[in-house]
Amino acid sequence: MPRCLCGRLSLQTHRGDSGKEGRMCKNMSLLFLSGLCTLLAGCGAELSVPQLKGTVASTSNPLVAQYTVAAGCKGQAMVEFGPDTTYGRSTSWFPLAGAYKRTAILVAGMRAGTTYHMRAQAQCSADTLTTDDTTFTTGALPSAPAFPALKVTRPDPPQHNSEGPGIELIDTIGPTANLMQLYFTDRDANPIWFYNVDPGFYPFTVKQLPNGHFILSLTNPQQSSGSILREVDLAGGTVRDLSIDGLKQKAQTAGFDFEPAGFHHDLLPLDNGHLILLVNCFKDFTNLPGYTGTITLQGDAVIDLDQNWNPVWAWNSFDSLDVNRHLAPFLTNNVLDWTHSNALVYSPSDGNILISMRHQSWILKLDYNNGAGTGNVLWRLGYQGDFALTQAGVPTDDPSLWFSFQHFPTVIEQSGSNTTLGVWDNGDYRVLTNSGALCTIQVSTNCFSRATIFKVDESSMVADLSWEYLPGNLSVWGGSLVQLENGNVEFDLNAPFVAPAPDVASEVQEVTQTSTPELIWKMDIPVPMFAYRAYRVPSLYPGVTWQY
Known part of the structure; x- marks a missing residue:
C-alpha cells in the first residue's frame, strides 16, 4: 500500500510567476496541497502504525472461544476477557507472523451460559495495538456426562484476599461414566473447562505443556492395551496419541531390557519438550520371603521421551531396589504390587528426578541429570531410608512421623543442598x-492422614518435619498437596469421612501454614466420584496467573 505523500510534496513555481496572478495560483496550490495533506494524514496515520484485526467464534467446547487475530506487523498477541470491560483475565502471548496472517487463540476459562467481553492486544516493536471490544456468549454445559454438585465453604464473611490465586483442577475417578471426570473450576465451584474422557477410561493425570496444551494419561482397566498418552488443545481436540503398544515397539527398537506394560498415575513434562513417563513392568521371582513358588512382582519404570515421543532414557526399579522389601501384602492373582509408584517430580537445582513409591513408603532421587544421568538411586527419603529425621529441628526416632503410602510430593523451594518438599501423607x-x-x-483406630512439609538437607542427610496438619480424616488413597502463592497449603483427601459428611467423596481444603492452621476455603466433591487429585493451578495458560 502507498505511503502518505504529504511529507514529500513540494510547491513548484515558475521563475516568471509574479504579481497578483502568480500569487493567486500559488495560494490556490497551497490550499489544494494543504487539503490533500489533511486528507492523506488520516491515511498516513493508519498506514504508519500496523492495524490489529480480530474476530471471535465458537468451538466444539461450549466453554471455549476461538479469537482470530491478524496484524500487519510481526510481534505477539494475547486476548483479555471478562464479564465486563475491565476484563480481568488473559491468555498467554502468542506469536504474530505479520502481513495480516491470521493467528488463532483459544480463549478458555469462562463459565457456561455467560456473556464475556473480549479484546486482543498486540506488541509489535514499540507499538502496542488493541482491537475494539467484542462479546462472546458461552454455551451450556453438557447434560451427559453431568457435572457433580460441588459445594464451596468459606469463613463468614468470605475472605477472598486470604485465598491463594488461581483455579481448581479436579481429576476424579469413579464407578460411573455418567459423571464428568476431568474439569477445572473457579474458586466458586463453577466449571470453566472440561475434557470428556473416552468411555471406560480414567484420567490418571493431566499436566500442562509449555505450549499450552494438556497431556493426559488415560487408562482403561478392562482392556489389556487400554493405556493411552494423549495431547489435547484447549478446545479438547486431539493433537497426538501414543498407545502402550506403540511405546512397547519404540522401547524394543531402543533396546530396552524391559517391556512397558501400561502408563499409570503420573507423567512429567519438561521445559525442553521431553516427557518423563511412569509405566508398569513385571518380573517373575521364586521363593521370595513370605511367599512360596513363583510369583510375579509388579514394579515401575521411568521412561524419557524426546519431542517426537521416542524413548531416549530409562530407569527400571528391578535394577535398583531390593525385591525382598514388602511393606504390605498386596497380592492379587499371584501378582504382588511391589512398588506402586504414583508421582514424578523434577528437581530444578540438579536436573534429577524424584519418584514417589507408595508401597515402599519412599521418595527416591534418581540420577537423571537432564537425560545424561546413570539412573542410580541417589537417596531414599522415608522410613528405613537414608536420612535422619528431626521435627522442628529436634532429632527424633519416632517412625510414625515419616510419611506412609504417600502421594504427590512437590518441590516448594530449593537452595543449595536444601529442598523444601510438600507431601500428602495418607x-x-x-x-x-x-x-x-x-x-x-x-x-486399627490409630491411623491418620496428614498434610506435611519436609525440609531435606542433602549435605547433612537430615530431613526435618517442619510443618504438619491433621484434618481428622483418614484418606487411604489418592490425594495431592501444593503450597500456594500466598504461603497457604491446599490438599485433597478422600473418604472415609466421619459423620455428618457421608455423601462427600473428597474434600479439597486450603489452610494457613501456621502452627494452628485456619481453614480458608473448602470444596466438597460428592459421591461416587473421588478426586484422585485436586489442586490449584495459576490459570489455563502457561506463565499467567488469574487472581480470582
Whole structure:
C-alpha cells in the first residue's frame, strides 16, 4: 500500500510567476496541497502504525472461544476477557507472523451460559495495538456426562484476599461414566473447562505443556492395551496419541531390557519438550520371603521421551531396589504390587528426578541429570531410608512421623543442598513404633492422614518435619498437596469421612501454614466420584496467573 505523500510534496513555481496572478495560483496550490495533506494524514496515520484485526467464534467446547487475530506487523498477541470491560483475565502471548496472517487463540476459562467481553492486544516493536471490544456468549454445559454438585465453604464473611490465586483442577475417578471426570473450576465451584474422557477410561493425570496444551494419561482397566498418552488443545481436540503398544515397539527398537506394560498415575513434562513417563513392568521371582513358588512382582519404570515421543532414557526399579522389601501384602492373582509408584517430580537445582513409591513408603532421587544421568538411586527419603529425621529441628526416632503410602510430593523451594518438599501423607500401614507395630486400615483406630512439609538437607542427610496438619480424616488413597502463592497449603483427601459428611467423596481444603492452621476455603466433591487429585493451578495458560 502507498505511503502518505504529504511529507514529500513540494510547491513548484515558475521563475516568471509574479504579481497578483502568480500569487493567486500559488495560494490556490497551497490550499489544494494543504487539503490533500489533511486528507492523506488520516491515511498516513493508519498506514504508519500496523492495524490489529480480530474476530471471535465458537468451538466444539461450549466453554471455549476461538479469537482470530491478524496484524500487519510481526510481534505477539494475547486476548483479555471478562464479564465486563475491565476484563480481568488473559491468555498467554502468542506469536504474530505479520502481513495480516491470521493467528488463532483459544480463549478458555469462562463459565457456561455467560456473556464475556473480549479484546486482543498486540506488541509489535514499540507499538502496542488493541482491537475494539467484542462479546462472546458461552454455551451450556453438557447434560451427559453431568457435572457433580460441588459445594464451596468459606469463613463468614468470605475472605477472598486470604485465598491463594488461581483455579481448581479436579481429576476424579469413579464407578460411573455418567459423571464428568476431568474439569477445572473457579474458586466458586463453577466449571470453566472440561475434557470428556473416552468411555471406560480414567484420567490418571493431566499436566500442562509449555505450549499450552494438556497431556493426559488415560487408562482403561478392562482392556489389556487400554493405556493411552494423549495431547489435547484447549478446545479438547486431539493433537497426538501414543498407545502402550506403540511405546512397547519404540522401547524394543531402543533396546530396552524391559517391556512397558501400561502408563499409570503420573507423567512429567519438561521445559525442553521431553516427557518423563511412569509405566508398569513385571518380573517373575521364586521363593521370595513370605511367599512360596513363583510369583510375579509388579514394579515401575521411568521412561524419557524426546519431542517426537521416542524413548531416549530409562530407569527400571528391578535394577535398583531390593525385591525382598514388602511393606504390605498386596497380592492379587499371584501378582504382588511391589512398588506402586504414583508421582514424578523434577528437581530444578540438579536436573534429577524424584519418584514417589507408595508401597515402599519412599521418595527416591534418581540420577537423571537432564537425560545424561546413570539412573542410580541417589537417596531414599522415608522410613528405613537414608536420612535422619528431626521435627522442628529436634532429632527424633519416632517412625510414625515419616510419611506412609504417600502421594504427590512437590518441590516448594530449593537452595543449595536444601529442598523444601510438600507431601500428602495418607498413612496406610504406617509404622507406629520402633517395635514395628502398624496402622492397619479398616482394623486399627490409630491411623491418620496428614498434610506435611519436609525440609531435606542433602549435605547433612537430615530431613526435618517442619510443618504438619491433621484434618481428622483418614484418606487411604489418592490425594495431592501444593503450597500456594500466598504461603497457604491446599490438599485433597478422600473418604472415609466421619459423620455428618457421608455423601462427600473428597474434600479439597486450603489452610494457613501456621502452627494452628485456619481453614480458608473448602470444596466438597460428592459421591461416587473421588478426586484422585485436586489442586490449584495459576490459570489455563502457561506463565499467567488469574487472581480470582
